[in-house]
Amino acid sequence: MSVTSIGTSVKRREDKRFLTGKGNYTDDMNRPNQTHAYILRSPHAYAKIAALDVSAAKAAPGVVAIFTGDDMKVGSIPCGWQVHSKDGSPMKEPPHPPLAQGFVRHVGDQVAVIIAETYSEAKDAAELIEIDYHPLPAIADAKKALEPGAPPVWPDVAPDNLCFDWHIGDKAATDAAFEKAKWVAKLDLINNRLIPNAMEPRAAIGDYDVSNDLHTLYTTSQNPHVIRLLMGAFVLGIPESRLRVVAPDVGGGFGSKIFHYAEEAIVTWAAKQIERPVKWTAERSESFMTDAHGRDHHSHAELAMDDQGRFLGLRVATIANMGAYLSTFAPAVPTYLSGTLLAGVYTTPAIYGEVKAVFTHTVPVDAYRGAGRPETTFLLERLVDVAAEVSGIDRVELRRRNFIPPDAYPYQTPVALQYDSGDHAGCLDRALEKSDWAGFPARKAESAARGKLRGIGLSTYLEACGIAPSAVVGSLGARAALYEVGSVRVHPTGSVTVFTGTHSHGQGHETTFAQVVSDQLGIPIESIEIVHGDTDKVPFGMGTYGSRSLAVGGSAIVKAVDKIVAKGKRIAAHLLEAAEADIVFADGKFTVAGTDRSKAFGEIALAAYVPHNYPIETEEPGLEETAFYDPKNFTFPGGSHICEVEIDPDTGVTQVVRFTAVDDVGRVINPMIVEGQVQGGIVQGIGQALLENCVYSEDAQLLTGSFMDYCMPRADDVPFITVDHHTTLCTHNPLGVKGCGEVGAIGCPPAVINAVVDALKPYGVSHIDMPATPEKVWQAIQAARPAAAAE
Amino acid sequence: MTTLSVSLTVNGKKVSADVEPRTLLVQLLRENLHLTGTHVGCDTSQCGACTVHVNGDSVKSCTILAAQADGADVRTIEGLAQAGVLHAVQEAFREHHGLQCGFCTPGMVMSSADLLVKNPNPSEHEIRTWLEGNICRCTGYHNIVKAVQHAAQTLRQTAQAAE
Ligand code: FES
Ligand code: FES
Numbered sequence: 001m002s003v004t005s006i007g008t009s010v011k012r013r014e015d016k017r018f019l020t021g022k023g024n025y026t027d028d029m030n031r032p033n034q035t036h037a038y039i040l041r042s043p044h045a046y047a048k049i050a051a052l053d054v055s056a057a058k059a060a061p062g063v064v065a066i067f068t069g070d071d072m073k074v075g076s077i078p079c080g081w082q083v084h085s086k087d088g089s090p091m092k093e094p095p096h097p098p099l100a101q102g103f104v105r106h107v108g109d110q111v112a113v114i115i116a117e118t119y120s121e122a123k124d125a126a127e128l129i130e131i132d133y134h135p136l137p138a139i140a141d142a143k144k145a146l147e148p149g150a151p152p153v154w155p156d157v158a159p160d161n162l163c164f165d166w167h168i169g170d171k172a173a174t175d176a177a178f179e180k181a182k183w184v185a186k187l188d189l190i191n192n193r194l195i196p197n198a199m200e201p202r203a204a205i206g207d208y209d210v211s212n213d214l215h216t217l218y219t220t221s222q223n224p225h226v227i228r229l230l231m232g233a234f235v236l237g238i239p240e241s242r243l244r245v246v247a248p249d250v251g252g253g254f255g256s257k258i259f260h261y262a263e264e265a266i267v268t269w270a271a272k273q274i275e276r277p278v279k280w281t282a283e284r285s286e287s288f289m290t291d292a293h294g295r296d297h298h299s300h301a302e303l304a305m306d307d308q309g310r311f312l313g314l315r316v317a318t319i320a321n322m323g324a325y326l327s328t329f330a331p332a333v334p335t336y337l338s339g340t341l342l343a344g345v346y347t348t349p350a351i352y353g354e355v356k357a358v359f360t361h362t363v364p365v366d367a368y369r370g371a372g373r374p375e376t377t378f379l380l381e382r383l384v385d386v387a388a389e390v391s392g393i394d395r396v397e398l399r400r401r402n403f404i405p406p407d408a409y410p411y412q413t414p415v416a417l418q419y420d421s422g423d424h425a426g427c428l429d430r431a432l433e434k435s436d437w438a439g440f441p442a443r444k445a446e447s448a449a450r451g452k453l454r455g456i457g458l459s460t461y462l463e464a465c466g467i468a469p470s471a472v473v474g475s476l477g478a479r480a481a482l483y484e485v486g487s488v489r490v491h492p493t494g495s496v497t498v499f500t501g502t503h504s505h506g507q508g509h510e511t512t513f514a515q516v517v518s519d520q521l522g523i524p525i526e527s528i529e530i531v532h533g534d535t536d537k538v539p540f541g542m543g544t545y546g547s548r549s550l551a552v553g554g555s556a557i558v559k560a561v562d563k564i565v566a567k568g569k570r571i572a573a574h575l576l577e578a579a580e581a582d583i584v585f586a587d588g589k590f591t592v593a594g595t596d597r598s599k600a601f602g603e604i605a606l607a608a609y610v611p612h613n614y615p616i617e618t619e620e621p622g623l624e625e626t627a628f629y630d631p632k633n634f635t636f637p638g639g640s641h642i643c644e645v646e647i648d649p650d651t652g653v654t655q656v657v658r659f660t661a662v663d664d665v666g667r668v669i670n671p672m673i674v675e676g677q678v679q680g681g682i683v684q685g686i687g688q689a690l691l692e693n694c695v696y697s698e699d700a701q702l703l704t705g706s707f708m709d710y711c712m713p714r715a716d717d718v719p720f721i722t723v724d725h726h727t728t729l730c731t732h733n734p735l736g737v738k739g740c741g742e743v744g745a746i747g748c749p750p751a752v753i754n755a756v757v758d759a760l761k762p763y764g765v766s767h768i769d770m771p772a773t774p775e776k777v778w779q780a781i782q783a784a785r786p787a788a789a790a791e
Numbered sequence: 792m793t794t795l796s797v798s799l800t801v802n803g804k805k806v807s808a809d810v811e812p813r814t815l816l817v818q819l820l821r822e823n824l825h826l827t828g829t830h831v832g833c834d835t836s837q838c839g840a841c842t843v844h845v846n847g848d849s850v851k852s853c854t855i856l857a858a859q860a861d862g863a864d865v866r867t868i869e870g871l872a873q874a875g876v877l878h879a880v881q882e883a884f885r886e887h888h889g890l891q892c893g894f895c896t897p898g899m900v901m902s903s904a905d906l907l908v909k910n911p912n913p914s915e916h917e918i919r920t921w922l923e924g925n926i927c928r929c930t931g932y933h934n935i936v937k938a939v940q941h942a943a944q945t946l947r948q949t950a951q952a953a954e
Contacts, residue, residue, distance in 0.1 A: 012888065018896050019868075020828070021826065198928055199838065199840060199892070200894040251895075283834045676929075679934070682931055684931075706834070712928070714919075714926060716919040716922075716923050718931060721931060
């Protein structure tokens, strides 16, 4: 009897420790003889450090050491992706020192580290540090930063603030398409800057073992091996063999904990200087001004259509804010994670996209849940709604006319990607049905009777996950590979430990991966342990981001288990005195085909470790295998999201009242976990669409520096979310999975804004930028009122 | 530096500690008592990750001084399960996937448990409004609200059975 749990909602194995307060997050850990670090940060957006005097602070109670940029002369924090401009020149790449070297370039930039016996003592001492800053003109807005005479962030490296000027697609063909157009839809839009705000603030503990010259860094990371590589090789010059990076329980990431941050290098380096452990935990206000931000794109987009509403050509020009330094994946976000998706789910034959990436005196901007794909999806799905207005073709019908048909797969887009699978009309049909699209007019009338404006909006989207293969991303500028590693250790009595290079910080890998291995080996989930987050335990890995864990990391585990099964067959053939080709493995048993002679998985494991009767001439003892899996292509999840909003015209308050998502994430291993991922992503999307906005003043002071100023979605801001699936399988990975971590944040925002615009149609509103706050909505209504009244 | 001596009951045990006047209750719990299940997610009393019960009421432990808790009866997430049996709210969070990364979870659970004492049969709206002071970045609240609804039902049934 088969014991598969694939497709069932197995309860999460990690929950008990979290529910009883037994989680082990970085800040929960303390090392013997540990010290505490406070990091003194710049209050200025741009300034020269003319003088810095730490002598009084050094004498303060409890202070162990104080280090500044003069003390910490180490390598630069590297950028992991190099983009080239249209003219072939490489992007401008300024240095990124962990502690400021003479200049600070954004509010929150690290100036000094104060290490003391207690955190309070370190913080108190910091107030005694005397710094003579010479403030310089600063700029936060990327568009303005490109204007002549704008204050440069890097006068020597990029005097015009331009990091790169990139493009993709065929300009001539696209221009020609516009010549033939019957209708052209045009839209200027802003993808609002966001602050990720994982609920666990970043933290890091550096520990140094003097006698063995070994470094250990405990850190809140989505990818400990990547941190070991970046920090070890580029910043501190520590070989992998002397550097252990541990990412224990991590309280959410959403991209913000991918990147190598200065504080990790500071505590690792300082621990060696003082030969004591150094612990640093961010206060939330530090998170606001140091965790890499997300989005911040300004775009102009145009879509050409023929007289049937068929899309002929798409032109997009984007200005992307990079912040003051280039964070780990920053250059890839507006380019290869964005521009390559401009086809969306449509057959648009000619596409041309341009991106200018710009330095500003702000926190670095990098990947945040969806990374580039939400920006493109928002742009496309807003533009298609505008196209429906311009052409007079119903927005659902217009989408249908332009969908890539299921029989066109594999589908080569004009912007590099080849999609492997999808059924967009199928997703849309199901979403229309689930959301009762047809019943909307009645609901609208009911809202109207209560004095409320009701709108409905949709988005039909596709995104790219599990980015790969390594050779391709390498040719596009990635400085790392993007395979994943799975290692499977079968113990003598048949229990199994699986080591994965991905990292779970909420995704439930300990459960989902165990389901996969249990299915493959025919053994109970309880016999399987999943280990992640420690470079000393897991052979290697690239970590968790871009919805890659199951598609890439899970596939690596499957490949490693395949090797275990293959070896098991060879051992079984010996024990059962049969030909290897005659051994079949199913339901946890190796059987001679067509007979009842078999060996259980546990018997094979024992034979491998106690090789008394064993094919010792040809097989090594033991049962442990590792696989590196380099995917053949990206995966392409997609779907249809439908949102209904209700607006109070007197206050502008907008409530999402219904939300339906029908996604195609490939095979679903654990529906409960997938639904949770989608719901969480959607609420982040609602946050972006209605509530969240990172605001800098003209001179680059961060104005939204706490939860009091930055509006996070709360329980009473959102409704229950209906989640369903319409599945096509990924054709090129062994599980047929596509990834579900980001679909919510990608598909949702345009559905919300399309609904808001739909609700405001009577007021002549054709677009509203995110977030559609009560004030913005109210202003839009007020602006229309005189005209409406005059009619 | 002046220190104060505070004595209180935490999860049924009498404890005392010498703390600075500025020490917060959450610091006392995490740093002195090593009860690290209570989390710190912000510095503006907004996130609720630090929620504990003080004399039976849910309180953000980053918002009161340790000295103010002198003599109080404090319960943290570590003290909610009794004799290894999860509290109905904990059980419902597990059953209905009310947590992902787990960081907001202790605060969510403590806050929800208090709600259900004060309002055994809350509406969806009442649950959402009550939890307004607890931020979760992972779940989208859907399964948290579901879990609280189910826990409410369980607790009502248990109460009825006991009558
Ligand atoms: S830590 Fe207490 S409310 Fe955020
Ligand atoms: S479960 Fe991660 S913040 Fe709530």
